[in-house]
Amino acid sequence: MNNASQDPHADSDMAAQLAHERSTNARLAKLIDAHSRIAAAKLDLDRFFNVVTDALLDLVPSAHASVVEWVDGDDMVYRACSGSIAHHVGLRLKQKGSLSGLCSTRNQLLYARDTRDDPRVDAQACERVGAASMIVAPLAYQQEVAGVIKLMAGRIDAFSVEDIETLQRITSLVASGMAHQRVFAENQTLIEQNAITIARLRTEISLREAADVKLAASLRRRRLVLDTTHDAFVCTDADGIIIDWNESATQTFGYAREAVTGQRMLATLFPERCHAEYARLDVFRCLPELQTHGARIELIAARDDGSEFPAELSVRAVRYDGNTEFAYFIRDITERFHARDLNKRFRVLVEAIRDYAISMLDAQGRITTWSAGSTQVMGYQSDEVLGKPHSLFYTPEDVASGRPAHDLESAAREGRIETEEWRVRKNGTNFWANVVITAMHDPNGTLQGFAKVTRDMSRRRRMEELEASSQRMSQFLGLLGHELRNPLAPLRNAVSMLQLKSARSDVVVPEHELIDRQLSHLTRLVDDLLDAGRVTLGRVHISPRPVALRSVVQLSMEGSAPLLSARGQTLEVSVPDEPMHISGDLTRMVQVVQNLLNNASKFSPDGATIGLQVFRSGRLFAIRIHDEGCGIEPDAIDAIFNLFVQETPTEEQADKSGLGIGLTLARAIVDLHGGHIEAHSEGRGKGSTFTVWLPESGSVAVDSGSHDNMPLARSPADLRVLVVDDNMDSADSMATLVEVLGHEARAVYDGATAIELARSWQPRLVLLDLSMPKLTGFEALPLIRAAIREPGAVVAAMTGLGTAEDRARTDAAGFDVHLTKPVSLAELEDMLQIAGKQVSG
Known part of the structure; x- marks a missing residue:
C-alpha cells in the first residue's frame, strides 16, 4: 500500500475511475427508476407519454425540454410536453421543414448540434423555444413510425453519447410500451364488442320471446275477430276442402263448424245447379296468383235449408306453415240487390x-x-x-x-x-x-x-208577369185605349196645315213647332200604350233574321241624337271591330236600345255623359248603357221592368213624361231574342247601368247600310182624293189638308156613302178607315174598287191599328198601302206621289 500511495498518478486514475463508476451507477439508477415509472403508466397512453417526457428530463440534465410529437396526416402534434414547453401541448407543426418530420419519415435518430446553421430545422422556431441543439428519436411500431421523442437544450452541442444512448433506451422502452398499449387496446375493444354482442343476443332473445307472446295473442285476437265479424269466413286447403270456419259463417249458412270441416266448399255452400258453372271460376280453382291480387265476385249461395241468397265472395291465397291455404270472406248482399233494383227503377223514373x-x-x-x-x-x-x-x-x-x-x-x-x-x-x-x-x-x-x-220556368215567369200587368193594363186601357189615335188624327192634320201655311208665307210660327213636338210625343205615348197591350196579351212577335249589332247601335244613336243634342249630352260609344251578329228583328232591337238611350238621357242632367258599350262574353253579346243620373234604389231594380212602374217620381224627372211602359216592352223583345236584360245601380244619385245579353248567331247579317232612295215624281195637281172615316173631324181635317196640298178632296163618314161617291166621282186615291159602323173598311174595299171604273186607283188603309199583324191583314185584303193614324205630312205627301205616279203611268 505504501507503494501505491507513493504513486500519485495511480491514485488519480483510481479516483477518476471510482467517480465514473459512481456517475454510471447513478445514471443506471435513474434509468431503472424511469423504467419503473414508465412501466407503471400503462393503460393510459397520454399519462404514459407524460411520464416519459418527465423521466427524460431527469435522465438528461443538459435538456431543458422534452416532447412526444404524434404523426397526424401531414402534421406533427405535441402529444406530451415537459420542461419549458409544457404549455405547448396540442401544438401542430408541418412535417415538412422540421427535424421531427424528417425523423418520422426516415425512421432514424437525428441530432442537430447547432440549430442556427442546420438546414434540417426551422431556425426561427427553435429560437422561439430556446433550442440551440436538439436530438430526435423515432417511435416505431411494426415498421410504422407513429411519432417521435425530442430533447431540446439551450446550448450548442449539449448532448453527449451517453445522452443519446439514454434516449435510445427510453425510445425502445416507449415503443415496447406502445405495443403493449396497442394489444391492451385491441383486447379492450374485443371485450367491449363481446359485451355488445352478448347484450344484443339477450335483446334478440327477449324480442323473440315477446314476439312469441304477441303471436299467441295475435292468434287469439284473430280467432276473436273471425268469430265476431259480420262476414262469413271460410278457410280451405289447396284442394278446396274446408279447414276453418267462424261463427258468422254458421249464422249465414246454418252449418256448425264441425259439420262442414273436411267438406268441399263448392259442393256444400252453393246450389247444385251452379256447381258446373262456378267450378270454372278463378275463385274456386284455387290459383296461386290469388296470393298477390285476390279476387272478388257476386254469386248465388245456399243455406243448409236449401234457401238461396245473393252473396259477395272475396278470396286471397295465403302461405301458412309451408302450405297454401285460401281465405274466403262471404257477405250476404240481399239488401244491396234490393237497393240496385230500386236504383234501376228510380233511374227509369228519372229518365222518363x-x-x-x-x-x-x-x-x-x-x-x-x-x-x-x-x-x-x-x-x-x-x-x-x-x-x-x-x-x-x-x-x-x-x-x-x-x-x-x-x-x-x-x-x-x-x-x-x-x-x-x-x-x-x-x-x-x-x-x-x-x-x-x-x-x-x-x-x-x-x-x-x-x-x-x-x-x-220561363213560361211561368212570363205568365206571372203578364197576369200582373194585365190587371193594371185593364184599368188603364179602359181610360185610353187605342182609339186615342182617332182624335190625334185631326190634330195632326191641323198642325200639318198650319206648317204648310207658315212655310208658304215664309213666317216661322214657334207655336206650330211646339204643337208638333207635343203631338209627336203624344203619338209616341199612344204607340207605347198599344205596345203594352200587345205585351200583356203576348202578341209581340219578331221576324228573326241575321242582324249586325253595329247596325242596331248606329240606328239607335241616330234615333236618340235629337234628344241628346237638345239637352247638351255626350254619348261615348265603344264597339269592337269584330263582326257581331245575332238572330233577331232589327227594328225591334233598335226600339230596345233607343228606349234605353232615351231613358239614360231622360234621367241624367243636362250636359251629362252617357256610355254605350258593346262587348262579347263567352257565347253571349252584351249591349251596356251607363249613365250618371238619378240612379235606382237596389230593392226597386226588379220592379222597374213591370208595366206602368216608374221608380223615379215624376217631379224628380228632367223630362216629366212617360207611362212606365218602355222597359217592360224592352224586356219582352229581348226575351223573344233568347236573351235577357239586367239593371244595376248602387242607389239613388249614383247612376244606372242596363245590360242587354243576346246569344251569338252563326249566320252573317245582310248588309244593312244606307242606300239612296230615288225621288218620286211630284204628283200632278187636281188628284181626286176620297177620305172615308166615321170620325168627322179626322175625315174633314184630312180632306182640307189634301186641298191645301193642291188636290181635290171629298170627305164621307160611312162605307155606303163612300161606295156611291166613288161610283159617281171616280177618285184616284181613297183613304179608307177600317173601323166603321155598319160597313167596315174591309167590307167596303171590294165594292169601292168595283165602283171605280178606271184602273190604277190607289186605296190606302187609314187606321189606328199598326202592328205587323194588322199590316199583313190589310195587305191580304187587297189594300195598296197601310197608313197608321195619325198620318204625318211626309207620309201623306208620299201617298199622293204614289197615286200621282199611278195616274201618270
Whole structure:
C-alpha cells in the first residue's frame, strides 16, 4: 500500500475511475427508476407519454425540454410536453421543414448540434423555444413510425453519447410500451364488442320471446275477430276442402263448424245447379296468383235449408306453415240487390221525366250523371257535360262573381237551397230557371256530392208577369185605349196645315213647332200604350233574321241624337271591330236600345255623359248603357221592368213624361231574342247601368247600310182624293189638308156613302178607315174598287191599328198601302206621289 500511495498518478486514475463508476451507477439508477415509472403508466397512453417526457428530463440534465410529437396526416402534434414547453401541448407543426418530420419519415435518430446553421430545422422556431441543439428519436411500431421523442437544450452541442444512448433506451422502452398499449387496446375493444354482442343476443332473445307472446295473442285476437265479424269466413286447403270456419259463417249458412270441416266448399255452400258453372271460376280453382291480387265476385249461395241468397265472395291465397291455404270472406248482399233494383227503377223514373233537368255533382261541383230531361232542358248530350263543372250553365256575369261556387257552399252548409235565376242553354239562349241543389252526405257526415234539379220556368215567369200587368193594363186601357189615335188624327192634320201655311208665307210660327213636338210625343205615348197591350196579351212577335249589332247601335244613336243634342249630352260609344251578329228583328232591337238611350238621357242632367258599350262574353253579346243620373234604389231594380212602374217620381224627372211602359216592352223583345236584360245601380244619385245579353248567331247579317232612295215624281195637281172615316173631324181635317196640298178632296163618314161617291166621282186615291159602323173598311174595299171604273186607283188603309199583324191583314185584303193614324205630312205627301205616279203611268 505504501507503494501505491507513493504513486500519485495511480491514485488519480483510481479516483477518476471510482467517480465514473459512481456517475454510471447513478445514471443506471435513474434509468431503472424511469423504467419503473414508465412501466407503471400503462393503460393510459397520454399519462404514459407524460411520464416519459418527465423521466427524460431527469435522465438528461443538459435538456431543458422534452416532447412526444404524434404523426397526424401531414402534421406533427405535441402529444406530451415537459420542461419549458409544457404549455405547448396540442401544438401542430408541418412535417415538412422540421427535424421531427424528417425523423418520422426516415425512421432514424437525428441530432442537430447547432440549430442556427442546420438546414434540417426551422431556425426561427427553435429560437422561439430556446433550442440551440436538439436530438430526435423515432417511435416505431411494426415498421410504422407513429411519432417521435425530442430533447431540446439551450446550448450548442449539449448532448453527449451517453445522452443519446439514454434516449435510445427510453425510445425502445416507449415503443415496447406502445405495443403493449396497442394489444391492451385491441383486447379492450374485443371485450367491449363481446359485451355488445352478448347484450344484443339477450335483446334478440327477449324480442323473440315477446314476439312469441304477441303471436299467441295475435292468434287469439284473430280467432276473436273471425268469430265476431259480420262476414262469413271460410278457410280451405289447396284442394278446396274446408279447414276453418267462424261463427258468422254458421249464422249465414246454418252449418256448425264441425259439420262442414273436411267438406268441399263448392259442393256444400252453393246450389247444385251452379256447381258446373262456378267450378270454372278463378275463385274456386284455387290459383296461386290469388296470393298477390285476390279476387272478388257476386254469386248465388245456399243455406243448409236449401234457401238461396245473393252473396259477395272475396278470396286471397295465403302461405301458412309451408302450405297454401285460401281465405274466403262471404257477405250476404240481399239488401244491396234490393237497393240496385230500386236504383234501376228510380233511374227509369228519372229518365222518363223530361220537364226537369236532373243531374248529380261530385263534391267539387263536376257533373257525374245526366238525365234525358237534362238534355231536353239544357240542350247538351251526356258525353258533352260529364266531368265538367256545373258553372257551364251559369251566365257569364254569375260565373265572374263566383256564384256557382257560392251556391254549392250554401247547399253544403244548409243542406238544400232553392233559387230562381237565369241559366244558359247549349245554344246560348237564356231561360228563367228554378234550381234546387241538395247536398248528399255519407253516414259519417262527409260530403259526397250534390243532387241538382233544374226546371225551365220561363213560361211561368212570363205568365206571372203578364197576369200582373194585365190587371193594371185593364184599368188603364179602359181610360185610353187605342182609339186615342182617332182624335190625334185631326190634330195632326191641323198642325200639318198650319206648317204648310207658315212655310208658304215664309213666317216661322214657334207655336206650330211646339204643337208638333207635343203631338209627336203624344203619338209616341199612344204607340207605347198599344205596345203594352200587345205585351200583356203576348202578341209581340219578331221576324228573326241575321242582324249586325253595329247596325242596331248606329240606328239607335241616330234615333236618340235629337234628344241628346237638345239637352247638351255626350254619348261615348265603344264597339269592337269584330263582326257581331245575332238572330233577331232589327227594328225591334233598335226600339230596345233607343228606349234605353232615351231613358239614360231622360234621367241624367243636362250636359251629362252617357256610355254605350258593346262587348262579347263567352257565347253571349252584351249591349251596356251607363249613365250618371238619378240612379235606382237596389230593392226597386226588379220592379222597374213591370208595366206602368216608374221608380223615379215624376217631379224628380228632367223630362216629366212617360207611362212606365218602355222597359217592360224592352224586356219582352229581348226575351223573344233568347236573351235577357239586367239593371244595376248602387242607389239613388249614383247612376244606372242596363245590360242587354243576346246569344251569338252563326249566320252573317245582310248588309244593312244606307242606300239612296230615288225621288218620286211630284204628283200632278187636281188628284181626286176620297177620305172615308166615321170620325168627322179626322175625315174633314184630312180632306182640307189634301186641298191645301193642291188636290181635290171629298170627305164621307160611312162605307155606303163612300161606295156611291166613288161610283159617281171616280177618285184616284181613297183613304179608307177600317173601323166603321155598319160597313167596315174591309167590307167596303171590294165594292169601292168595283165602283171605280178606271184602273190604277190607289186605296190606302187609314187606321189606328199598326202592328205587323194588322199590316199583313190589310195587305191580304187587297189594300195598296197601310197608313197608321195619325198620318204625318211626309207620309201623306208620299201617298199622293204614289197615286200621282199611278195616274201618270
